[in-house]
Amino acid sequence: MENLNTLLQNAGTSACLGTLPLAMAYVPSQKWEDLYETQTALERGTIFRALDKPFLGKGAEQK
Secondary structure: OOOHHHHHHOOOOHHHHHHOOOOOOOOOOOOOOOEOOHHHHHHHOOOEHHHOOOOOOOOOOOO
């Protein structure tokens, strides 16, 4: 792998992407509970009430 300085210099370019390791993700299992009815699920885009997070059309707020 290239040294850290080279990677930092190339950050933001696709030139260094081939030298980086793959990431590992952790995704917890979704519990099959509190489900929407079929029509509501199609309208909301999810069958899980816990995952129903409507887009509010706002940007992030600085604290």
